[in-house]
Amino acid sequence: MDDDTAIRALYDRYRRPLFGYVLRSVGGDHQYAEDIVQETMARAWAHAAELDPDRAGRWLFTVARNLVISGRRKRAARVTEVAIEGREFAAPGDDIDRVLQAWQVAEVLRGLSHDHLQVIVELFYRRRTVAEAAVVLGIPPGTVKSRSYYALHALRAALEERGVTGS
Structure with a gap:
């Protein structure tokens, strides 16, 4: 299977589940979720020779998760917030x-x-x-x-x- 066919197979099989997972991870921001999925697929394309479309799900979800975390870190670095002392807020769950x-x-x-x-x-x-x-x-x-x-x-x-x- 050539790289283009492999990437199409990955995209067809995993785009929707990846998008759903990323959408929940980014709080419903559709555009940002789509950007993460596209970047995940671009990285899959770069590793197309190494990925088996039937077993690539775990790799794709891990890449997407890392991109979401990286994006959060970048956003947190740009935002300066004053902590509210005396209160603890539950962190959103990571599935x-x-x-x-x-x-x-x-x-x-x-x-x-x-x-x-x-x-x-x-x-x-x-x-x-x-x-x-x-x-x-x-x-x-x-x-x-x-x-x-x-x-x-x-x-x-x-x-x-x-x-x-x-x-």
Whole structure:
């Protein structure tokens, strides 16, 4: 795949999720969010030979996050404000860690066998009971329990290898 095709694939796949993430990160400033997304894609173009469009999401979100942080620092350096003593204000939440962790979990889930993935989806994403999942999947409840045990064990091990820990 040539660089132009790779960048188009990245843009088509990640522009909307990136824009949504950046828009929340910059407090709803549409133009600034679009500028960040464009700069992120420009940096992706510079690294096109190294990026696989199917696995570039984490890299793109990290670049976008760094651009947002850099922009905040530049703006803070230009603005001189007097601190309000005696009051503390909550900092806006930064969802990038949650987003990156979700990407890693999704990648690990793709590595599960089809049978294990089906059980995980039924039990944890569709929130079915063991009995309900057994009926939907057409397998005995004991098999649902066994598959969920081994699937969760495999997920835990794969996530620990990647440094993702439960919080």
